[in-house]
Amino acid sequence: MTTSGVVPPGRGSTLGGAPLRLTGPAVVALAFLGVPVVAVVLRAPWASLGERLTSSTAQEALRLSLTTTLLSTLLCLVFGVPLAWVLARADFRGRSAVRALVVLPLVLPPVVGGVALLLAFGRNGVLGRWLDAAFGVTVPFTPAAVVLAQTFVALPFLVISVEGALRASDERYDEAAATLGASRWLTFRRVTLPLAWPGIVSGAVLCWARALGEFGATITFAGSLPGTTRTLPPAIYVALQSEPDTAIALSLLLIVVSVTVLALLRERWLSGLSA
Amino acid sequence: MFQDHLLFPHLTATDNVAFGLRARGAGKTAARDVAATWLRRLDVAALADRRPREMSGGQAQRVAIARALAGEPALLLLDEPTAALDAAAAMSLRTALRDHLRALSAVTILVTHNALDALLLTDRLVVMDDGVVVQAGSPADVAAHPRTQHVASLVGLNLLRGTAVDGAVRLADGTEVVAAERLSGPAFAAFSPRSVSLFTERPSGSPRNAWPGRVTALTPHGDAIRVQIAAAVPLLADITPAAMATLRLAPGSTLWASVKATEVTVYPA
Numbered sequence: 147m148t149t150s151g152v153v154p155p156g157r158g159s160t161l162g163g164a165p166l167r168l169t170g171p172a173v174v175a176l177a178f179l180g181v182p183v184v185a186v187v188l189r190a191p192w193a194s195l196g197e198r199l200t201s202s203t204a205q206e207a208l209r210l211s212l213t214t215t216l217l218s219t220l221l222c223l224v225f226g227v228p229l230a231w232v233l234a235r236a237d238f239r240g241r242s243a244v245r246a247l248v249v250l251p252l253v254l255p256p257v258v259g260g261v262a263l264l265l266a267f268g269r270n271g272v273l274g275r276w277l278d279a280a281f282g283v284t285v286p287f288t289p290a291a292v293v294l295a296q297t298f299v300a301l302p303f304l305v306i307s308v309e310g311a312l313r314a315s316d317e318r319y320d321e322a323a324a325t326l327g328a329s330r331w332l333t334f335r336r337v338t339l340p341l342a343w344p345g346i347v348s349g350a351v352l353c354w355a356r357a358l359g360e361f362g363a364t365i366t367f368a369g370s371l372p373g374t375t376r377t378l379p380p381a382i383y384v385a386l387q388s389e390p391d392t393a394i395a396l397s398l399l400l401i402v403v404s405v406t407v408l409a410l411l412r413e414r415w416l417s418g419l420s421a
Numbered sequence: 422m423f424q425d426h427l428l429f430p431h432l433t434a435t436d437n438v439a440f441g442l443r444a445r446g447a448g449k450t451a452a453r454d455v456a457a458t459w460l461r462r463l464d465v466a467a468l469a470d471r472r473p474r475e476m477s478g479g480q481a482q483r484v485a486i487a488r489a490l491a492g493e494p495a496l497l498l499l500d501e502p503t504a505a506l507d508a509a510a511a512m513s514l515r516t517a518l519r520d521h522l523r524a525l526s527a528v529t530i531l532v533t534h535n536a537l538d539a540l541l542l543t544d545r546l547v548v549m550d551d552g553v554v555v556q557a558g559s560p561a562d563v564a565a566h567p568r569t570q571h572v573a574s575l576v577g578l579n580l581l582r583g584t585a586v587d588g589a590v591r592l593a594d595g596t597e598v599v600a601a602e603r604l605s606g607p608a609f610a611a612f613s614p615r616s617v618s619l620f621t622e623r624p625s626g627s628p629r630n631a632w633p634g635r636v637t638a639l640t641p642h643g644d645a646i647r648v649q650i651a652a653a654v655p656l657l658a659d660i661t662p663a664a665m666a667t668l669r670l671a672p673g674s675t676l677w678a679s680v681k682a683t684e685v686t687v688y689p690a
Binding site for chain 1: 427429430431440441443444445488489492
């Protein structure tokens with residue numbers, strides 16, 4: 147008779163308790179993720195928080211971040227939803243190549259994205275040269291460049307989640323609409339889009355969050371000009387050298403935004419399940 | 422129209438029915454008015470503001486039919502419209518469908534495995550078995566004069582094939598089925614399971630068709646009991662539960678089955 151079969155009370159199972167060799171590293175990983183966030187909260191200049199967040203530099207960056215991220219999210223929706231539809235519904239050769247291109251910005255270092263954008267839209271860039279000659283438009287180091295950089299890195303988030311939502315919704319509803327005489331465009335607007343709506347909303351929120359945090363491509367392609375292209379992330383980076391407390395205050399702000407987004411998405415996801 | 426109705430889950434019954442009209446360019450109010458009319462016609466006006474997930478299967482089916490009919494299509498394909506409904510709901514839907522299809526100028530193709538659908542809702546019936554058309558005609562003709570065992574079992578008749586000679590149909594094994602009608606040449610003899618009487622001993626008196634046989638199965642059939650009998654030919658008989666008790670029938674019981682000559686329909690094969 148042995149005691150190895152004794153099941154500990156509580157969450158125990160026939161497999162026995164979780165071994166320390168697994169729980170140990172798991173706790174370390176968790177602490178690694180949690181401690182820095184907690185550190186920001188602990189070191190936050192609570193007394194002067196309001197003052198620091200309402201300072202002109204912070205306000206400038208905040209306003210620029212809000213306008214540019216809303217614009218880039220809008221661009222992602224306008225162009226990304228159709229792209230997701232094409233990936234989910236249209237039948238064409240080279241779909242996997244297209245999808246690879248769509249997810250490329252996810253794995254591409256943002257700095258490289260910035261360099262690539264510069265080579266495309268810069269004064270001497272492939273498209274930039276033409277834009278300059280035809281319209282006298284120069285993109286780099288303008289708020290427009292900030293929007294383009296954010297769109298470039300955030301677009302995959304929107305496309306992937308909308309494509310997933312479209313694939314999950316039953317294509318036969320589209321067919322039913324067609325038998326009732328609806329054109330493909332009407333079907334898209336009145337049937338496909340509403341059915342994929344939860345996926346579009348969560349995709350847009352993710353996309354906005356990614357745009358809000360965008361740093362590498364922005365600083366490479368748009369620079370960090372106060373009031374023009376210095377969004378929150380570059381503002382935090384710059385402030386860290388001169389006035390660290392402002393940097394911490396702004397970081398705290400972005401942490402709060404991120405946690406809120408996460409909570410919203412979770413809510414969305416849970417209500418999607420119960421619906 | 423689809424078998425699992427495919428109502429748009431994000432739209433109310435009214436908006437589902439109005440969808441096709443809107444797609445064809447009708448104004449919002451006009452389309453909603455027509456939709457309301459169709460919901461009323463199919464007795465689901467009370468569901469106007471409900472979404473599909475708040476409807477029962479039968480209700481959703483009615484709304485789906487209203488949606489299909491509201492657009493006044495030139496061609497309508499109904500795929501198993503009463504499938505997945507309980508018997509009562511299926512029957513009331515069938516009655517509603519019959520009235521509205523009659524009023525509609527559309528050519529309607531109805532695909533069904535249900536004999537009642539086929540007999541009640543159609544002007545012309547095409548019976549397919551194993552991918553082949555086995556019989557076509559008016560529902561009344563097909564129901565009265567089945568030409569294959571498959572059709573006979575769909576319309577619920579006993580069907581025997583043989584050669585008509587002198588007021589009787591002689592089957593391949595020599596058994597004779599006496600009928601009131603006179604005919605000659607290859608012929609079918611058909612009679613309803615309800616006109617088959619069962620006896621424990623050879624019946625005396627009027628019935629001239631009496632065959633010994635053995636019960637192979639007993640199944641409830643409506644408010645009757647359907648008895649499958651292996652006689653010279655396989656037969657079906659419908660009897661009352663009381664008769665079953667009196668005859669003490671069980672699978673394996675031996676008995677005599679008889680049909681009056683006047684109950685047998687004979688027609689050329």
